[in-house]
Amino acid sequence: MNKIQIKQRSHSATVTADPGETLHSILMREGFYIPAPCGGNGTCGKCAVKTSEGIKLSCQTPAIDGMEVYPPQSQAEAEKEAITVLDAYETMRPLAHDSGIGYGIAIDIGTTTLAFELLDLAAGKRVCVHSTANSQRSLGADVVTRIKQATEGAQGQLHKCIIDDLLHGIRSIIEKSGTQPSEVTNIAIAGNTTMLHLLQNMPCDTLGVFPFVPIDISMRRCVFADIFICCEGARDNGQHAPDALAAIDASILDGLQSANLLILPGISTFVGADITAGILCCRSATAPSLLIDLGTNGEMALFTPGRVLVTSTAAGPAFEAGNISQGTASIPGAIAKVRYSPENHVFIYETIDSHSPIGICGTGVMDTAAELIRHNLADETGRLEDPYFDNGVAIAEGVIFTQKDMREVQLAKSAVRSGIEILLDVAGYGYNDIGNVFLAGGFGHKMNMDSAVAMGIIPPALADKVVTVGNTSLGGAAHVLLSTAAQADIQAIVSQATEINLSTHPRFNDLFMEHMMFE
Numbered sequence: 001m002n003k004i005q006i007k008q009r010s011h012s013a014t015v016t017a018d019p020g021e022t023l024h025s026i027l028m029r030e031g032f033y034i035p036a037p038c039g040g041n042g043t044c045g046k047c048a049v050k051t052s053e054g055i056k057l058s059c060q061t062p063a064i065d066g067m068e069v070y071p072p073q074s075q076a077e078a079e080k081e082a083i084t085v086l087d088a089y090e091t092m093r094p095l096a097h098d099s100g101i102g103y104g105i106a107i108d109i110g111t112t113t114l115a116f117e118l119l120d121l122a123a124g125k126r127v128c129v130h131s132t133a134n135s136q137r138s139l140g141a142d143v144v145t146r147i148k149q150a151t152e153g154a155q156g157q158l159h160k161c162i163i164d165d166l167l168h169g170i171r172s173i174i175e176k177s178g179t180q181p182s183e184v185t186n187i188a189i190a191g192n193t194t195m196l197h198l199l200q201n202m203p204c205d206t207l208g209v210f211p212f213v214p215i216d217i218s219m220r221r222c223v224f225a226d227i228f229i230c231c232e233g234a235r236d237n238g239q240h241a242p243d244a245l246a247a248i249d250a251s252i253l254d255g256l257q258s259a260n261l262l263i264l265p266g267i268s269t270f271v272g273a274d275i276t277a278g279i280l281c282c283r284s285a286t287a288p289s290l291l292i293d294l295g296t297n298g299e300m301a302l303f304t305p306g307r308v309l310v311t312s313t314a315a316g317p318a319f320e321a322g323n324i325s326q327g328t329a330s331i332p333g334a335i336a337k338v339r340y341s342p343e344n345h346v347f348i349y350e351t352i353d354s355h356s357p358i359g360i361c362g363t364g365v366m367d368t369a370a371e372l373i374r375h376n377l378a379d380e381t382g383r384l385e386d387p388y389f390d391n392g393v394a395i396a397e398g399v400i401f402t403q404k405d406m407r408e409v410q411l412a413k414s415a416v417r418s419g420i421e422i423l424l425d426v427a428g429y430g431y432n433d434i435g436n437v438f439l440a441g442g443f444g445h446k447m448n449m450d451s452a453v454a455m456g457i458i459p460p461a462l463a464d465k466v467v468t469v470g471n472t473s474l475g476g477a478a479h480v481l482l483s484t485a486a487q488a489d490i491q492a493i494v495s496q497a498t499e500i501n502l503s504t505h506p507r508f509n510d511l512f513m514e515h516m517m518f519e
Contacts, residue, residue, distance in 0.1 A: 277476020
């Protein structure tokens with residue numbers, strides 16, 4: 001066995017490592033948040049840590065006996081604690097409620113972030129909200145990477161991450177509101193299929209291989225203890241297990257044990273409960289409508305009363321800066337808005353909370369790409385002009401947007417645009433037939449529509465029909481929490497849904513190549 005020393009500020013600990021165990025595995029096991037969006041493949045460079053042997057990629061470096069490791073103090077901590085999470089939503093249907101009693105908690109498990117909403121069930125109104133980062137990000141930025149991690153031995157770690165995150169989030173919103181845990185009678189949870197599998201500790205083996213069959217995506221009704229205590233093994237003869245769950249006040253766990261828990265239904269492996277919740281939140285008008293969720297993954301739905309077409313795109317995490325060379329989450333210091341000044345030949349930017357720039361988040365990435373196209377600093381194929389092709393474009397001191405970054409954006413935008421076109425084609429609709437384009441998720445909420453149109457993600461003919469609706473996954477969870485009729489409605493949405501598989505659609509490849517070009 002090798003022993004290493006972990007040193008951070010005034011904290012110092014000596015830990016034992018298994019033979020061949022990486023520094024990243026050890027640091028995560030010891031409770032340090034070390035980003036690894038690439039899932040430990042050694043390609044993103046974001047898990048680098050200072051050691052007595054020099055700067056090392058923690059995911060690629062096995063522990064050496066006597067090594068000293070100095071976990072970072074800045075961005076990793078900020079990304080976990082200060083990440084901006086969208087916890088607001090716009091609903092197109094009345095937030096009706098039955099004559100319920102007590103309080104309910106609606107939860108959205110996003111791939112990147114988590115949002116919580118406490119509702120007064122009798123009054124049918126919001127009491128308060130809470131949001132935080134999904135600490136599973138340290139094991140991969142997207143669902144594909146997390147599926148791979150789960151099937152290669154990290155299933156338990158990923159399950160523990162989300163259980164711990166949700167317990168801390170529930171505790172925070174209860175304490176923030178002054179509510180007693182015993183007053184919480186109902187909890188509703190939405191999320192994509194992978195997130196809900198990991199929550200319930202279901203094997204993910206079949207999610208990542210053809211024919212991509214989920215274990216169970218039906219609506220699940222149980223009680224709080226079934227997921228958060230019994231499944232985790234958090235109790236043993238009435239005692240809390242000696243892990244992170246021990247940090248949760250026992251009275252909170254005790255008060256919530258019998259609360260009703262509802263896990264929302266999904267449609268498929270790639271179109272989960274977050275999308276059914278979104279459709280529920282937006283579905284009211286008689287005209288055909290599009291719902292587009294541009295989070296870490298790209299899902300879309302075209303729906304009218306009685307008919308639902310859905311699809312998902314392999315957009316990757318570019319819209320949330322996951323594969324961008326100097327990408328970062330939406331945290332203080334992230335470059336979120338960018339425009340180019342042709343008079344001065346410089347980029348003018350704004351950062352979140354006006355902090356010094358530390359990287360670029362998804363909206364800044366899109367603005368940058370759009371400005372490059374607008375000002376002919378990149379051609380219609382996405383190739384950066386000289387000298388930017390080799391060296392990238394300096395957005396701010398120390399923040400460079402590269403040719404590879406441009407390609408990542410192109411791939412993502414083409415996948416989404418092609419998906420939109422195929423949904424319309426299958427349904428037999430043209431642009432003029434669409435009543436609303438509902439843009440959901442944190443990225444969509446903050447996206448510059450001019451940039452989206454310039455990039456070609458949103459067809460110009462649909463631009464004036466776009467309505468930003470925020471976190472409709474959370475909104476749909478709130479609907480089913482408040483209304484038994486909404487619970488029936490979301491079941492109906494699932495039964496009416498037809499999924500379009502883009503990879504086998506005869507027009508997808510041609511459309512994908514066409515939309516790689518910039519309009």
